[in-house]
Amino acid sequence: MRALLLAAGTGTRLRPLTDTIPKCLVPIHGKPLLGYWLSMLHDAGVHPILVNLHYLADMVRAYIENSGFRQIVSTVYEENLLGTAGTLLRNRAFFGRDPLMLVHADNLSRFDVHAFIESHRTRPPGCEITMMTFRTPTPESCGIVELDERGVVKAFHEKVPEPLGNLANGAVYILEPSIFRFLERLGKEAIDFSTEVLPHYVGRIFTFHNDVYHRDIGTMESYEAANRDEGSCAKS
Numbered sequence: 001m002r003a004l005l006l007a008a009g010t011g012t013r014l015r016p017l018t019d020t021i022p023k024c025l026v027p028i029h030g031k032p033l034l035g036y037w038l039s040m041l042h043d044a045g046v047h048p049i050l051v052n053l054h055y056l057a058d059m060v061r062a063y064i065e066n067s068g069f070r071q072i073v074s075t076v077y078e079e080n081l082l083g084t085a086g087t088l089l090r091n092r093a094f095f096g097r098d099p100l101m102l103v104h105a106d107n108l109s110r111f112d113v114h115a116f117i118e119s120h121r122t123r124p125p126g127c128e129i130t131m132m133t134f135r136t137p138t139p140e141s142c143g144i145v146e147l148d149e150r151g152v153v154k155a156f157h158e159k160v161p162e163p164l165g166n167l168a169n170g171a172v173y174i175l176e177p178s179i180f181r182f183l184e185r186l187g188k189e190a191i192d193f194s195t196e197v198l199p200h201y202v203g204r205i206f207t208f209h210n211d212v213y214h215r216d217i218g219t220m221e222s223y224e225a226a227n228r229d230e231g232s233c234a235k236s
Contacts, residue, residue: 001117001174002094003046003101005037006084008054011106013219022056024105025063026223029230033217034060037105038069044113046101047072050094052087054078085191088175089183097177102193104171108226110213120174123206124150128178129198130206132170134214139163142216143194145207153205156198169194170214 011023018026025032034051041049053060053075064073074094082090088102099120111132120130131153136142144163146155157163171194182200183191191197198205215226 001046001099001101002096003041003049003103004088004091004095005034005041005049005051005103005105006087007034007060007105008052008078008081008087009106010055014217014223017220017223020056022060023217025059026217028108028217028223028226031230032063033108034063034105035067036108037103038064038067038073040110040113041101041103042069042072044117046113046117048094049073050091051075051105052078052091054081081190083190083196084193085183085197086189088193089180089191090189092180095177099177100175102173102175106217107171108213108215108217108230109170109172109210111210112212116172116208117174119208120206124152127152127204127206128176129201129204130174130208132172132210132214133167133207134170134210136166136168139166139168142168145169147207151207153202153207155202158194167209169198170210171216172210 007024009023011018014023014026024034041047049072051073057077061075064070064075076091116132123130133145140161140163141159144157144165145153145167146164148154215222217223217226
């Protein structure tokens with residue numbers, strides 16, 4: 001299975017840290033965030049990997065070039081951001097006709113990648129996406145998902161003041177290649193996966209629950225918490 005790591009974000013909410021370093025390279029307990037993803041996917045045999053670049057792209061290229069993953073990683077530069085699904089569509093030739101993994105690389109996550117892939121393989125009939133979920137302590141700031149008895153998404157509740165639970169979208173997906181037909185029908189280059197793709201597939205999105213660890217590195221508070229968490233893991 002191949003993967004797309006979305007790593008082009010500017011990390012506005014992490015300034016001033018991201019004034020001089022791209023969000024995907026912020027250090028978590030001394031290791032760049034992108035490195036956690038590359039290590040986990042490499043170890044699970046999920047490669048080749050495509051990484052999209054935009055903000056401080058040369059720094060990301062240099063990191064990959066000097067890492068141990070240069071043989072399995074390709075990069076693609078976006079002068080103008082295409083959106084999370086636009087990047088996918090632009091690079092569809094990279095993925096061929098097999099299922100692929102789509103990852104928002106601005107999250108820190110640990111989970112059983114093999115179990116995730118197996119969950120997609122055994123998904124209910126009619127489902128074309130498997131989405132990773134996690135329990136969030138701040139449901140009002142996340143996309144909360146509502147599931148049916150099969151574990152299939154029946155509704156999304158995006159950052160509502162009184163959310164229905166704390167089961168959140170982890171922004172890690174396995175996609176069937178049939179999704180490219182839908183993206184093409186939209187007839188445009190810039191496409192957002194969360195707002196323009198996921199709503200179309202409600203009722204056809206299976207879920208895999210991450211009960212190990214997942215944190216969105218979106219604010220300085222969450223960034224500091226991730227560093228504390230990794231520090232605790234290193235000591236244990």
